[in-house]
Each structure stands twice: as structure tokens, then as C-alpha cells.
Amino acid sequence: MGKIFSDKEYLALAVAEAKKGTNRTWKNPLVGAVIVRGGQVLATGHHHQFGQAHAEINALNHLVSLKQARGATMYVTLEPCCHTGKTPPCAKRLVAVGIKRVVIGQLDPNPIVSGKGVALLKAGGVDVKIANYPMVINHAYNFFYRHKRPLITVKYAMSLDGKINRENGVRTLLTGAAAWRDSQKLRAAQQAILIGEHTLQVDDPQLTVRQQILRFPPIRIVLVRNVNSLRTDLALFKAPTPVWILSQTQLWHRLPPQVQVFVANEWTPQTISALLAKKGIQSLMVEGGSYLQAAFISQNLVDQLVVYMAPKILGGQGLAAVKGALLPELIDFKQFTYQAVGADLRISSQRED
Ligand code: AOF
Numbered sequence: 001m002g003k004i005f006s007d008k009e010y011l012a013l014a015v016a017e018a019k020k021g022t023n024r025t026w027k028n029p030l031v032g033a034v035i036v037r038g039g040q041v042l043a044t045g046h047h048h049q050f051g052q053a054h055a056e057i058n059a060l061n062h063l064v065s066l067k068q069a070r071g072a073t074m075y076v077t078l079e080p081c082c083h084t085g086k087t088p089p090c091a092k093r094l095v096a097v098g099i100k101r102v103v104i105g106q107l108d109p110n111p112i113v114s115g116k117g118v119a120l121l122k123a124g125g126v127d128v129k130i131a132n133y134p135m136v137i138n139h140a141y142n143f144f145y146r147h148k149r150p151l152i153t154v155k156y157a158m159s160l161d162g163k164i165n166r167e168n169g170v171r172t173l174l175t176g177a178a179a180w181r182d183s184q185k186l187r188a189a190q191q192a193i194l195i196g197e198h199t200l201q202v203d204d205p206q207l208t209v210r211q212q213i214l215r216f217p218p219i220r221i222v223l224v225r226n227v228n229s230l231r232t233d234l235a236l237f238k239a240p241t242p243v244w245i246l247s248q249t250q251l252w253h254r255l256p257p258q259v260q261v262f263v264a265n266e267w268t269p270q271t272i273s274a275l276l277a278k279k280g281i282q283s284l285m286v287e288g289g290s291y292l293q294a295a296f297i298s299q300n301l302v303d304q305l306v307v308y309m310a311p312k313i314l315g316g317q318g319l320a321a322v323k324g325a326l327l328p329e330l331i332d333f334k335q336f337t338y339q340a341v342g343a344d345l346r347i348s349s350q351r352e353d
């Protein structure tokens with residue numbers, strides 16, 4: 001007789017399975033499922049990609065025979081769905097194949113499912129346990145449905161004297177290759193990234209993910225005063241992935257087809273966040289510059305902070321990393337992690353409500 005595992009251990013296995021879909025499920029959550037009978041794991045499955053089969057269905061398809069499902073327990077990281085979306089409802093299928101017990105990591109915060117998946121299982125005679133497993137995946141997904149806006153990360157690199165350059169308007173290379181790779185990873189996990197006009201002019205960045213091929217790369221968003229003043233040879237326009245320009249003026253000339261323009265009299269962190277919420281964007285990373293970062297921080301619209309600190313003192317007349325943030329009182333960040341990346345120090349903090 002081998003060791004009998006606990007519900008928690010099987011859920012941990014389901015979480016590990018879910019993580020295999022990292023950066024591929026886009027607006028869908030990572031989900032993993034494990035089918036167990038008589039202390040034996042019979043099959044595992046995960047949600048591979050946005051638009052494709054759900055984890056539960058993949059796990060069922062991995063059984064040697066569907067008959068094995070009868071009387072088995074399914075461990076699944078997220079409440080099985082009850083809606084017909086891009087695929088038929090999972091909860092219905094679990095009932096139909098005779099799954100006897102379902103242990104769920106967490107309820108689905110998406111209102112099209114939330115609680116209704118459990119109800120459907122129970123109505124079908126399935127024994128349901130909600131384990132409230134500690135949330136270690138789908139941070140942005142959960143945040144989005146709880147707060148009705150994207151999870152906002154502010155990321156910047158700075159010197160030991162808290163500056164981003166030596167002279168305003170001039171790009172200073174601060175951090176090394178390891179920090180660059182790390183920030184690429186961070187970028188790959190975002191649904192949108194945002195920069196201000198000044199950063200666009202000074203850095204002329206591509207804002208793409210170069211390290212991996214992504215089916216759903218982050219939307220590259222730029223905040224500008226007048227879209228018509230943009231040069232058409234910007235590096236930003238060379239890559240074919242979507243670009244959104246938030247402008248105060250209507251567009252009157254042609255831009256490449258991947259570019260979409262949104263117009264408002266004034267753009268603020270709140271109105272930007274509201275636009276993204278309306279578009280169903282669950283995560284945003286603000287990547288500069290100094291004034292834009294300050295605006296998000298001033299409005300308390302920063303949920304995660306990632307700072308790379310280079311072991312250099314710039315001195316001079318450079319810009320502070322967060323310039324002119326108007327705060328009623330200082331922000332005391334909690335839950336810090338410190339990590340050496342090459343010669344630089346990575347400091348990150350999550351703010352939970
Ligand atoms: C599950 N298992 O593996 C996933 C679920 O557009 P659809 O049809 O893919 O539905 C997306 C919604 O379904 C998503 O927002 C979430 O509520 C749920 N995702 N549910 O039972 C899965 N990926």
C-alpha cells in the first residue's frame with residue numbers, strides 16, 4: 001500500500017498542472033485538474049490556451065477509458081464552469097461521466113460562473129468540497145473580478161541616488177542583462193503595458209517581448225497629447241502586435257493597421273484604468289516615465305511595485321524615479337522581496353487590500 005495523499009496534496013499537484021499553461025491562457029485563468037480513484041492518480045490535465053478545452057475536459061480525455069471516471073474524485077484548482085462559452089460547460093460533463101466527488105481550490109470570481117458551477121454539480125448528486133486553497137495562481141484574474149479594474153504594476157530602474165537618468169531627456173543605461181531578462185519575463189505576463197510620451201520620444205522603445213513567442217502579447221499603450229505629432233518611423237510601429245494610443249486629439253493621418261486610437265479630453269490614471277477595465281484587460285504594467293509613475297502612485301493605483309536598483313550614483317540633474325508624486329501621506333509598502341539579479345538589486349512589493 002502506498003501513501004494516501006491528502007486533499008491539499010492533490011490540489012498542490014493540480015496547481016502544478018495548472019502552471020503549465022503560464023502566459024498562454026491570456027484572459028482565462030490557469031486551471032489544473034487531477035482525477036483520483038482509490039488513492040491512485042488516473043489522469044491530469046490543464047487549460048492549455050485561451051479558446052481551447054478546459055482543464056477538466058483535458059483530464060477526462062487523458063483517462064485510459066472514460067469508465068474510470070465513474071466514482072472517482074476530481075481535484076480542480078478552480079470551480080468548474082457552468083456556461084457555454086468557447087467550450088461546453090465542464091460541471092455538466094463531470095456529472096454526466098459519473099465523477100462522485102469534486103474538490104475545488106477556489107470559487108470562480110467570474111460572475112458568469114461564480115457559485116453556479118458548484119450548484120450544478122450538487123444538483124447532479126456530486127459531493128463538493130471547496131478547499132479555499134491559498135491563492136498562488138491567477139493573481140490578476142482574481143484581482144480583476146474582485147476590484148473591477150486591472151492589477152497595476154509600476155516598474156522602473158533607478159540608481160542608488162534614486163534617479164532614472166543623468167540628464168533629463170537623455171537615456172541612461174542603468175541595469176544589466178539579467179535585469180533586462182527579468183523585466184522581459186514580467187512583461188510577458190502582462191495583458192497591457194503603458195508608457196508616457198516623453199519616454200516614447202527619448203527611448204523609442206519597441207515594447208515587445210523578445211524572449212518568447214506569445215500567442216497573446218501585451219497590448220502596447222502609449223499616452224500622448226496629440227497622436228498626429230507622432231513620427232511614423234517609431235520602433236513601436238515596426239512590430240505587428242496591437243498598439244493603443246491614448247490621445248487628446250482625433251487622428252487625421254494614417255497609422256499602421258495594428259494601431260488603435262482612443263480619444264479623451266484628458267487621460268488620468270483613473271480613466272486609463274476604467275478604459276482597460278471596460279476592455280476586459282486584467283493586468284497593466286506602467287513602464288515609465290517618471291511623471292506617469294508618479295501619477296499612478298499619487299492616485300493610489302499601484303498594486304505591485306518592481307524596482308531594479310543599479311549600483312551606480314548618477315548625480316547631476318537627472319530625473320527622480322518618481323517625480324512629483326502628490327501624496328497626502330507617505331506610502332509604506334509591505335510584503336517586500338529582495339533579490340540579486342546580476343549586479344542589480346530587484347525590490348518588489350505586492351499591495352493587497
Ligand atoms: C473551468 N476550467 O480550465 C477554465 C475555466 O471562453 P471560455 O469558454 O473558455 O470560458 C472562459 C471562462 O471559463 C473563464 O472566464 C472562467 O470563468 C472559466 N474558465 N473554467 O472550469 C478551465 N479555463
Ligand code: ZN
Binds near residue numbers: 055056081
Ligand atoms: Zn469549464
